[in-house]
Amino acid sequence: xxxxxxxxxxxxxxxxxxxxxxxxxxxxxxxxxxxxxxxxxxxxxxxxxxxxxxxxxxxxxxxxxxxxxxxxxxxxxxxxxxxxxxxxxxxxxxxxxxxxxxxxxxxxxxxxxxxxxxxxxxxxxxxxxxxxxxxxxxxxxxxxxxxxxxxxxxxxxxxxxxxxxxxxxxxxxxxxxxxxxxxxxxxxxxxxxxxxxxxxxxxxxxxxxxxxxxxxxxxxxxxxxxxxxxxxxxxxxxxxxxxxxxxxxxxxxxxxxxxxxxxxxxxxxxxxxxxxxx
Amino acid sequence: xxxxxxxxxxxxxxxxxxxxxxxxxxxxxxxxxxxxxxxxxxxxxxxxxxxxxxxxxxxxxxxxxxxxxxxxxxxxxxxxxxxxxxxxxxxxxxxxxxxxxxxxxxxxxxxxxxxxxxxxxxxxxxxxxxxxxxxxxxxxxxxxxxxxxxxxxxxxxxxxxxxxxxxxxxxxxxxxxxxxxxxxxxxxxxxxxxxxxxxxxxxxxxxxxxxxxxxxxxxxxxxxxxxxxxxxxxxxxxxxxxxxxxxxxxxxxxxxxxxxxxxxxxxxxxxxxxxxxx
Numbered sequence: 001x002x003x004x005x006x007x008x009x010x011x012x013x014x015x016x017x018x019x020x021x022x023x024x025x026x027x028x029x030x031x032x033x034x035x036x037x038x039x040x041x042x043x044x045x046x047x048x049x050x051x052x053x054x055x056x057x058x059x060x061x062x063x064x065x066x067x068x069x070x071x072x073x074x075x076x077x078x079x080x081x082x083x084x085x086x087x088x089x090x091x092x093x094x095x096x097x098x099x100x101x102x103x104x105x106x107x108x109x110x111x112x113x114x115x116x117x118x119x120x121x122x123x124x125x126x127x128x129x130x131x132x133x134x135x136x137x138x139x140x141x142x143x144x145x146x147x148x149x150x151x152x153x154x155x156x157x158x159x160x161x162x163x164x165x166x167x168x169x170x171x172x173x174x175x176x177x178x179x180x181x182x183x184x185x186x187x188x189x190x191x192x193x194x195x196x197x198x199x200x201x202x203x204x205x206x207x208x209x210x211x212x213x214x215x216x217x218x219x220x221x222x223x224x225x226x227x228x229x230x231x232x233x234x235x236x237x238x239x240x241x242x243x244x245x246x247x248x249x250x251x252x253x254x255x256x257x258x259x260x261x262x263x264x265x266x267x268x269x270x271x272x273x274x275x276x277x278x
Numbered sequence: 279x280x281x282x283x284x285x286x287x288x289x290x291x292x293x294x295x296x297x298x299x300x301x302x303x304x305x306x307x308x309x310x311x312x313x314x315x316x317x318x319x320x321x322x323x324x325x326x327x328x329x330x331x332x333x334x335x336x337x338x339x340x341x342x343x344x345x346x347x348x349x350x351x352x353x354x355x356x357x358x359x360x361x362x363x364x365x366x367x368x369x370x371x372x373x374x375x376x377x378x379x380x381x382x383x384x385x386x387x388x389x390x391x392x393x394x395x396x397x398x399x400x401x402x403x404x405x406x407x408x409x410x411x412x413x414x415x416x417x418x419x420x421x422x423x424x425x426x427x428x429x430x431x432x433x434x435x436x437x438x439x440x441x442x443x444x445x446x447x448x449x450x451x452x453x454x455x456x457x458x459x460x461x462x463x464x465x466x467x468x469x470x471x472x473x474x475x476x477x478x479x480x481x482x483x484x485x486x487x488x489x490x491x492x493x494x495x496x497x498x499x500x501x502x503x504x505x506x507x508x509x510x511x512x513x514x515x516x517x518x519x520x521x522x523x524x525x526x527x528x529x530x531x532x533x534x535x536x537x538x539x540x541x542x543x544x545x546x547x548x549x550x551x552x553x554x555x556x
Contacts, residue, residue: 135539135542138536138538138539139538139542141532141535142531142532142535142536142537142538143529143530143531143532144532167536169535210556212553251421251549252421252552252556253420253421254419254420254421254422257419257420257447258416258420258445259420260416260417260420260545261413261416263542264413264417264541264542264545267538267542267545267546268545268546268549271529271546271549271550272549274530275490278488278530
């Protein structure tokens with residue numbers, strides 16, 4: 001493989017990992033270069049196995065040696081050795097993990113294909129926090145959710161922080177954005193109904209059904225296909241979105257407490273879904 | 279109430295909130311001043327309602343006005359008005375929330391009293407991360423867990439970050455440290471058995487029982503008292519701790535995925551416990 005040592009921080013071959021935290025020019029901005037950046041051996045290995053075309057691997061010599069000893073990489077993949085100091089200057093901060101890969105974004109799978117192949121999906125609305133998006137993917141993957149669908153107002157799942165927090169699961173679990181604008185995206189939920197999905201809103205509303213009841217029919221059998229809708233912490237799902245679902249479900253909370261973190265609530269719903277299927 | 283405006287950052291009355299992030303002299307270090315620091319109106323109000331003796335309230339004038347309009351505070355509680363600049367210099371960083379309270383630590387409730395009054399407790403071992411401790415308390419409070427017990431090697435629940443992440447629930451949910459050293463603390467779990475607790479270890483081990491089965495007896499009735507044991511992310515519970523429990527329980531994970539975040543796993547166990555009791 002074409003392994004090269006780069007000492008000059010201005011070398012354009014390092015542009016893929018330049019200014020990683022700089023808000024305007026960071027390489028993972030969808031409007032800019034729109035790359036996917038993976039950090040650390042686990043996430044880099046998941047990027048290499050993913051549908052995203054990997055452009056290059058960058059790392060400290062020892063970290064590259066260790067990684068390449070254990071992983072097969074395409075023979076024509078550029079691999080760049082850099083010192084800790086050089087990488088810190090290029091990235092804009094000290095990257096102590098010392099191993100990065102950059103890939104191009106790839107088109108999303110078609111919604112119909114996702115829906116046909118899935119038994120359980122989660123639909124997010126207004127989830128603007130990259131860390132929550134990442135945790136959501138990690139929890140979804142861990143508990144057998146087949147895909148993540150985005151309604152309006154969600155943060156970019158391929159932002160570096162989301163990729164990292166997800167432990168690379170945003171690179172593995174299929175996701176797609178539902179069409180429409182802020183006020184109309186909910187209409188595309190009918191596509192899910194058309195595919196036979198039972199649509200379940202998650203809400204703290206005490207009048208909603210217990211989550212355990214919402215995921216089974218009136219003879220206690222699990223629904224064949226379930227879509228769990230989750231809104232942002234605080235505002236929750238819009239009424240518009242909830243009206244497009246079959247049922248509203250709640251996780252019972254002790255009196256006088258606050259609602260759970262978004263990714264935690266979703267994890268509980270994923271668990272209950274999996275439990276209903278056992 | 280004795281409300282005073284303080285402009286001099288060196289004023290000793292501000293020592294309770296001085297160098298808040300400084301690793302050696304921060305006022306919430308157990309070995310040092312050992313104070314409890316609350317930030318923001320919600321957590322400050324929970325501190326005022328707690329068993330911890332509040333020493334003073336410090337804030338921007340507008341933030342204090344807003345808080346004192348809505349909350350009763352003891353007539354003799356010192357209240358200090360400071361500017362944003364003064365507070366930033368005292369604390370060592372910009373505290374944009376602009377409202378703080380400091381309290382003394384208070385003795386832990388007696389373990390026997392906690393155990394007699396509790397139906398569900400969680401026992402932590404080796405959980406060294408303050409954020410995980412805080413999330414654990416938030417989730418425990420939200421889902422009706424009565425107390426948090428600490429085995430060996432856990433981070434301080436009253437550290438500022440734990441208090442903040444818990445949304446103040448470390449100030450409300452009773453907690454206590456179990457006795458003994460690294461290798462002997464597990465013996466004190468017998469006190470829990472003596473109080474009739476069913477001890478349940480949480481583990482990713484595929485040979486363990488499904489969580490749902492572990493929380494009910496062989497006639498599907500929930501155990502009257504349950505203690506859930508949770509270890510650190512990564513190493514998990516020590517074998518020694520698991521051997522002291524009645525049953526090992528797992529949250530089923532999809533193949534090829536990673537274990538869940540510690541506080542998320544615990545939240546699922548709290549949910550299942552609450553579900554078994556409905």
